[in-house]
Structures are given as C-alpha cells and as structure tokens.
Amino acid sequence: MNSRTTWKAHSGHQLLQGQTHCFRGRTMREALKRAEAALGSELWVVGTSRSNSWSRFLNPDSSSQWYEVEVATPATETDTADALTHDNLKIVHRAVSHLEETGNDPLKLWDVPSSLNAPYQYLIRAGVDEAYAERIARHAAACHNPRDLVEDSSAWQAMIDAVADGVNVAHRAPFQEGEKRVIMVVGPTGAGKTTSLAKMAAHLQLTSEERVGLISCDMFRIAAVEQLDTYARIMNMPFAAADSAQTVADAVAEIDADWVLIDTPGRGPLDDNHLAILSDMVDVLNPDEIHLVLPIESAGRWAKLAADKFSVVRPDRLIVTKIDETDRHGGLINLLADLKLPFSYISTGQNVPQDFYMANPDQIASMIMG
Template identity: 35%
Template structure:
C-alpha cells in the first residue's frame, strides 16, 4: 500500500532532493505548499516549503478515500447498485483526477508541471523565476496538453524566449567607422572575443577592423591582443590613459570597425571601473558590450552587472557556453540587466567559436533542449 510522506526544507529544491534521496527517482509529488514557521527570539516567520510525496502513483480510489468513503464498502455497494456503470464512472473519475491535478496543488505549481519545475531548479534557475516560468506554461497549455511532454517543452521555450532580448550583430559597414567596446570582469573572455569578432569581420565580411586596447595593468594582456592582431593582420593601438584614447583610435587609420578591448585588475575595484568609464567617455563608442561568463554563478553575474552599470553597456555577450553546467543564473541576470544579448561564444577557438545571438537558440540552450556545438 502506498503511503504519503511529508518533507520540509528551506527551498523547494532541497525538499525535492530529500524526496529523491528517500523515495527514489520515481517518487510522485502529491502536493507542495509554502509553510511559515515562527522562529524563536522574535526573528519573525521563516518560509519553508513542504512537499508531500509517495513512492508510486496514487490509485484512483484515493479520491474516494479523500472524499471520506471507505473504498471497499463504496465499491461493493456501488457495484451492486450500478453494475457496469461503475466501470464508466471509474474511467470518468480517473480522467477528472488527471485533469484535476492542475488545481489540486498550489495554484502556481500544477502537479503535472512539478518535473518541469525541478528541471528548471536543476538548471540553477532561481525559485522566483521558476515559478513565473511554470505559471506562464500553465497558462499557455490547454488542459489536455498538460500531460504531453512536447507541449510542455514548447510552452517552456516560449516562456524563456519572453525573458530574453536579442540585439542585432555589430552594425559595421564599409566606409564608415563604427566604434565598439567590450567591457567586463577579468577572465571572462573579452580579449578572445575581440579577436574572434575582428577575424570574422575581416575574413567573412571583408571589412577593415582595427584594435585598441586600454589594458594598462598587465603588459601580458597587451601582448595577447598584439599576437592576435599580427595573425589576423590588422592594426593595433594602445591607449594608456583616457586622454590618450582619441589619438589611439585615430592611429588605426582608415578602418570600418574599431574594437576596443578593456581590462582591469578586478571587477571589485571601483576606482578602476570609474577609470574605465572615463576611457569609454573619451572613445564615445557606438556600442558597448558587457561580457559575462556563463560559467559564473548567479551571484557573481549579478555583482558584475551591478559593478559595470557605471559604464552603461547597451548589450551583453555571453561567453563560455560550452563550459556552463546550467544557464539558469544567466537567465535570471538577463532580466536584471535588461539588455539584449548580441553574441554567444562557445569555445576557445579563434575565430570559430562565436555566433550572433538568436532567441530560440538561446532559449533552447538555457533549457538544455539543445547543446553547444
């Protein structure tokens, strides 16, 4: 006989992990709800999540039990009264139970969507956003679609696409000079991405790019970009101070695209970020792309967006999608940054591992419906 057990934890993710540890992967989630627990010493109530689960599907007769009718008595008297009609009734009850699961539980967490919810949690999507996505999915689906995995996947992709903005690729045209700066934390892949873009604009699009670096802290980083400039065979100029920026750009001569690589010691260094803002003010870029690594956790992504807000980026580049375990944190931060994504990078290879961002591709990658490569 199946019995239901109740699990409590600080987050739904932890509670579901307990269920899985205790009952295994086939556990059926019967109910989830938020509970408030009073804490000692006036610390106020703390939210907890309670999950009721059993180790296999509840029999349809459990509906009769919950209605207060002993199953055997009910079946016997019903059978003698209604005979074959009981079979039909049984089928109807089973159907109702299947449909009823949607409002059986928390209004914002239909049972049929619990697996969807936990998949999102596993992709590191923050709980509040998981709820919004699942609610969107629940609203999109017709009652009979709730049990069709393909319908759920499609609705979920649509939900994620709603959270994602896409920018067009860099708008460089032969004969005009477009100035584009890449900014972001150390090590996210700015220099590599500048090299990928420069190579692509020169080799595939036949334009004339030039590079400027404001890397004043690490000589090695200048050398890294210089090496790329030599291989791609394009000019490179170094700006040592904000006042030197215009000269560096002009030194490149007749180019269609100026790509500005930037660097700092640490994203936590506010003075350096203000200095970066001064470099950018001097360069007057047409586009500023904030580069974020998909490998970073939600917290450090949020911190990066916050710290670089002074520099007023108008687009985002997401790097290292090939190395990221889950892109849920990225999804959360896209909402916070409220900026469109211009490019995705998917590996270390210059110039191959870069692509212009695409809404449906990005949604699929975030959901793990598609892999990089």
Template identity: 30%
Template sequence: MIVKRFSGRSAEEALALAKWELGDDAIILSSGKARDRWWKFWESGFQVLVAADYPRKPATANGAEEAASTRVPVESAAGAGGRDTGVDHKLDDVITLVQKLGQRLDRLAPVMDNPAQQEWEEWFLARGVTPYWARELAQDLLRTAGENGDPLGALGPLINDRLGPPAPIHLTDAARVLFLGPTGSGKTTTIAKLAAYFHLERQKSVLLISNDTFRVAAAEQLKTFAEIIGVPFQVALRPQDIPDLMMRYPADVVLIDTAGHSPQQAMYLAELRSLVDLAKPTDIQLVLPATMHPDLLTDVAARFAEGLPAKLCFTKLDEVRYPGAVLAAALSLGWPLSYFTDGQHVPDDIQVAFADRLAEWLQGGTVHG
C-alpha cells in the first residue's frame, strides 16, 4: 500500500493531484489545512493524506499505443452520446487544475506589484478576515481612499457600503420573532435583553415562548428572566401549540426561543421549518457566536436558515479580539445584520448592528478597546 500527502491551494486542487497520481480507487485518510509554510505566502492551503493499493501505471510506449487503440471506440461512443470515464475524465481534471492555477496567478500578480495592497491584505488577515475577503477589501479600500491617502478613514464607509444598513426588529405592527441558532450561541440571553428593552424602554407588551424542551434548564432560565422583567412566559411543548398561545396571550412583541441543535440533524432542521410555518414570524433572527471560524459560521448559517429570510445576530463579540470572522461571514452570506451582543448583562450588552461599528472594532481590537 502507498500512503502519500498531496497539497494544494484548495481542496479541489489537492484532490485532483491525488486522483491524477494514484487513481480513482485511492482512499482519503485525512484532510485539513496545509502545514507547509510555502502555502502561507499565497494563502491558506489544503492537504489530503491518501492511500492506494498501487500507483497508476506510468505511461510507456506500449501503454501509449494501448491508450490510442482504446481511444477510437471511446470517441466513437462519445459521438453517439457516450463519455469516456477514464483517461478523458482525468485529462479534464488536469485541464481544470491548470486553469485554476492560471487564474490564481493572474490574481496574485497585481498584488506582488502593489506593496500597499499586500500590506492591507496582511492587515485584514491578522484580524481574522478570510484570505478572499482580505484581498477584496484591500483592493476596495485603496481604491476608495483615493487621493486623500487615508485608508483607515475610508474603512467605515467601505464596510457600511458592503453590508448595508442594519435591520433590527420593527415594532410598527405586531412583531412575532423566531430565534434560531446552534447550541450555545446565546439565543436565550439575547431574547432576555430584547424583551427587557421592548418592555421597559419602549413600553411594549411582550410574550416569551420557549420551544426548547431538550435542555433541562432552558425554559427555567427564560422563565426567570420573564419574572424579573415582568412579562408573561409560556412553554410550547409542540410547535402546534404556538399559534394557540399567541391567541391566548396577545402582545405587541412575541419572542420565541428554539432548541439549539447541530445543523447536521436533518430532523431538527425539518422541525424548524414546521415552526416557521406555524408561528408565521414577521422576523427570523439567526443567532451565531463570533467565536466560530468564518467558514463554519457561513456553513452553519446556510444549513439553519436556507431559504428563510433570516437576519444575522452575532453574539459573544466580547470573547474575540477582532471581529474578522463576523465580517467575513456577513460578507459571504449577504444577509442583513440585526444586532451585536458583547456580554451577559441584561439588557445593556446589546446594540443595533451598525456596520461601521465593525470597522471600529477592526481598528481598535476588542469591543471595549
């Protein structure tokens, strides 16, 4: 058996290299970010550890003749609607790989000729922004700064233009707000902060509903908050109970807590869709912790809220030095931002998610820096 490691600038590139050398029957033993420092010069790379019983046979004169002899009927079959699943398929992989390498070289050349852009890319990378968005933002920042030569002064307007205005909960009509998010994202505390703000400062009637029957202390925690704030609290044992509870306890604002689960659980995600159909929310808040890796934030968000008009509420910003992951995820998703939370104090540690606040955090480091 042959075991070999292949590295590439993307997962597709590393897998293409492995397939080309070891064949389609190779088995992937592990995968992850490349550890070779050479890749960090370009961007974060990817590596796979692959095993195969034997390598692909090297090309020989006889082998070339055999390939040529077998290619004639294959090409004829392709002309009749068939397709070669062997040599031609591997050749397509190599062509695609070369094209991708050419595209990356084209993107890298201007950066190498522009030290200022390279410097700003490194500035964004050091603050947790992904390589793709570090490059995009560096280009936009230098272009926006223009003749005044003040890139930091252009950072706030640039991010604000990219992300757009915030989208907090509107109280013009009766608001029914459904909160989604993975386990430990801070949904319950965020609901308590908003309930206190709406009831105590905006003088609105508020109803809290918990559909989280999985965690033993979840409903009790929200019930305790409700008693402190002075608003009614109800538990919906089934999604079907929510419409009836909203009719029995009418309120200006209804905040609905849901259970946190892994986004890999298809049954739970199906139940969330049922909740949406029954509760008919006017607002869907996807609560995500800023402590997640930006790629994971994007993946989790897509799984939880695929096809739903969700807004992004980022929590635990006080637990990270820079909000680069939040910025990269928000840019990748393109969904409206609603709130940022930066602590456990109710109701103080929450604010409307103005994009230029992210710019301030990027420059200063830490929420309170």
C-alpha cells in the first residue's frame, strides 16, 4: 500500500530533462544517495513517496518500508533540443492545453497539502476568482496540520470552513424602545430592490414586535408605487409615497411605524443625476442601514462599477439577489471580496416573502461548495 506524501521542490519554471528517474532506499537518505551516485549532485526532487514492502501483505508484522525519490536533472541546451524533438512535445502540448482549459496552474499551490487541490479546483469551477480561491486554499492549509488533511473528506470540510471564515455578514443592533429605524435599499434597475424590501418587511413583521411601514420614492413610475403599495396592503402595513429628500423625510416623520423601509427608483450606475438625488436623500434622512442590491450574475467588472458609483450614497451592506438563476455560486465570494461590503440578505427566488434569508457564513459556504 502506498502512502504517498508528495512535495515538489521543483519551482515549475526550471527546465528539466525530458525524463524523471526513481530511486529507492531503506531510508530517504539512502534513496537520495543512490540518485546522486547515478546522476550527479545537481538534481531536482520532483516527488517523494514511502511504500510498504509488498512482503508486508504476507507478513503484516514486518516493518519493512521503502522510500522512493523521483528526481530529474536540470536541462542543458542540447537536452532541451532533444526533448523537444521527441514525443515530449506532445506531452508539453497536452499539459498546456489542460492548463488553458482549466484556466489555472496546479503548480501555484505546490506548497499546500495536495488534498486541497480538488476543492480548490471546485471553487474555481463554481466561479470564484482564481486569486480568491488560492487565498481560501492557503487559509485552509494554514488552519490545519497537514496530517489532518490527508483524507479527502477532511480537506473538503477544511475548505468549506475556510470559505465560511471569509464570509462577512452585517449585524443589526437590537431595536431600542421609542426609536424609529430607517432602512433604505438602493441599486441598479431591476436588481430586485422592491421585492427584497417587501420580503425584508415581512421578515421584520414576523420576527419583531414593532410596527413596520413602507415608503416608495419611485414616483417616476406609477407602477412602482403600486407594486409596493400592493405589498403594504397585503401585509397590512402603513404606506406612503414621496419623491424628494424633504418629502421623504416628512413621510418618515409622519408614518406610524417603528421600522421604516424606503424603496428607491432603479437607475443605471452611470446616471449621475439620479445618484445626486439619492445622495441628497441620504444626507437628509441619515438612514440606519443602506442596502445595496445586486444580482449574483453581476459579479465582476459590472458589480465593481455599480458599487463604485453607488458609493456616493454610502451603502453599508449588500443584498445579493437571483441566487436561484445560477448554479455557480462562487460569484458571492467575488462580490464580497471586490466590494468589501458585508452581506445582509440573500434572495433565492421571486416568491415574497419565502425566498429570502439573512446571510449566514456556514450556509453561504455550503451553497458555494455544493
């Protein structure tokens, strides 16, 4: 039975001769000595392994073990030329194609336990940016003794834990008697702001004693006011509509509610005029929470642009919507790392109020890791 504990001392940038050679010994020193005697002292150790002698199957008490070292010599110019004229070219070509297909370099993680490689690759396939996946794998390695990561199942669990460790969630201070808590949602067109606000209102109504009220300041579209008004009537909540910083502030003061949830119109992140109006509103209202709403599929350049533009309204948390529209949830990590905003809620469908969860690091990690 082989218990292979390979490590690669070879940097991956150094040219090697086409072939590697294996040498065995009763100890690792003996195996290395044999390699040196045969090939000289300038050797690259490509891998090492320890194996029990086959005779152990006949005599389980036997303690005989073999150490094996796999070495290669650095290439000379002639060697390289020779190697490239042979079948090795095909091998190199195949390896390069594989790296291009998977889009990542296995040698990058040569110094972490090899059992972390499969969950690392999985993270990349799930859409996690390669640089973030590498950081997660290194965090998993740093948190464990390599001996505890030999089993694949432990390595996967370590990776799930490492993902969860990096998931930052927003906290909500307990409600104080007599206060009026103002929550606002902002974000680009169609991101899921109104639906998320209605879901959040339902959750607050179900989980707290206080009264919840809704305000729409999307007066540009009659349908938008009606959309939120309909939710307010279904949930029996007070509702108001207003359109300027001052009229919204007046509506907040007048509405008979402890939690006041404010919906804002959707506009593209390049609409500076709209952002200026929102920014005035934020200055006057000074909301307790401002949730930026973005769909998971926006992760990447577009989300960074949106977050950058919406930063003038100072969002302090992120609602990620439309999680149900993709089977690659790695975008959650990219959003978190790129935008540096903690998650508040996750929206997983169109049903109000069901498809909506307070962000939880363990659940998010399990979602990403399948």
